[in-house]
Amino acid sequence: MPAPRPTRRALLASALALPALGGPAFGQGWSPDRPVRLVVPFAPGGSQDVLGRLFAQAVTATVGQNVVVENRAGAGGLLGAEAVAKAAPDGTTLLLATAGQLTIAKAIGRRLSYDPIADFAPILHISDSPVALIAAPNLPVQDLPGLLALARAAPQPMPYASTGIGTNTHLIMEDLKARERLNIEHVPYRGAAAAFNDLMAGRIAMMFVSVPSVLGFSGGQLRVMGVTSRTRFPAVAQVPTLIEGGVPDFEASIWTGLVAPAGTPPAAVARWGDAFRQALESAPVKTRLAALGAVPNGADAAAFGALLRADLARWTRVAAPLAIRLD
Incomplete structure (x- = not known):
């Protein structure tokens, strides 16, 4: 006696139970197929x-x-x-x-x-990757608390550099400015190199830069005041964090x-x-x-x-x- 032919509903149910062809099977141990x-x-x-x-x-x-x-x-x-x-x-x-x-x-x-x-x-x-706060060599300060006190009391806004409007280095400094009530103003640059030159010449007072930029700067004259990691950063372990310098919970x-x-x-x-x-x-x-x-x-x-x-x-x-x- 011939076996009964499967119904249309049974065929459809069987098809739905099979994995889709032509695409990855997302399940336990999934791996890409292309x-x-x-x-x-x-x-x-x-x-x-x-x-x-x-x-x-x-x-x-x-x-x-x-x-x-x-x-x-x-x-x-x-x-x-x-x-x-x-x-x-x-x-x-x-x-x-x-x-x-x-x-x-x-x-x-x-x-x-x-x-x-x-x-x-x-x-x-x-x-x-944290960023480092660096200061101009001609500023009469020795550490981060001194720099912040100088910027709070400045009679005229002290210029600070960033690597561009709306960048990390711009917003991090603006956050610090608001928290610490600093009298500073933004001077955007297209990159770190030109800003470094103006910092060393005393035309700008401070800036945030990436740690690799600090490490790659030749001459050893940068005054690194602090880093934005929660704990000291291994590559510049001698530099205190901003938290250690008196800025509570400041991390970026x-x-x-x-x-x-x-x-x-x-x-x-x-x-x-x-x-x-x-x-x-x-x-x-x-x-x-x-x-x-x-x-x-x-x-x-x-x-x-x-x-x-x-x-x-x-x-x-x-x-x-x-x-x-x-x-």
Whole structure:
């Protein structure tokens, strides 16, 4: 007797029970089934590009699939972030992000085609790099408390430099200015080199710069007054923190993190978090991070998401009275 023919409903139920063809099976032990894009939103050759290629090489060995760096430079990293925000949330597109794309841009009122919180899935807080506060050599001060006291009592605003309007170094100084009631005014530069020259000549009084910029400055004449890490930074361990210098809870970091498009399945987020954290703990990555003036972080997706929200709130508060217009 021939077997009964399956009903249309039974065929449909069987089809729905099978994994979809042509895409990754997001489940326990998920792995990508095609090359993965790690978007670096800056041009080749910079520190973020170096970091991206280092991670791509380390993670490729872990996941058993090629992780390829794709440089999407432009608009301070916003073009690369936009490309990832609009990519399919299938676990094969990642963004090596900084605050410039995910918190500062929105805080200073840039016109964005994406929401930096809602349109991304946080994966991992990769690293932190504090900035250092340096002072002109002609100022009559010896330490951070002296510098802050001088700036509070100045009869005329003391000029301070930044590496550009709306940058980390601008907003961090404005936050310090508001907290400590400093009489200082902003002088933006296109980069650190010209600002260094004016600082050494006494034309500006102070500035925040990255630790690698301090370490790379020749001549040894910079007066480093403090760093913005919570504890002393290994590369300049002789320099006190701003907290030690009397500014309660003042901490700031130029951080790097990993995100994917919103809607990326949790299995893929967990897999990438594990793979990049494993790379972060390797000796070659730690050594390179140290050379770039950064320290590993490794906070998970939930903690990194909380940082993004706190960072956005902080810089929005700092930027609000500045009326920054860049677009």
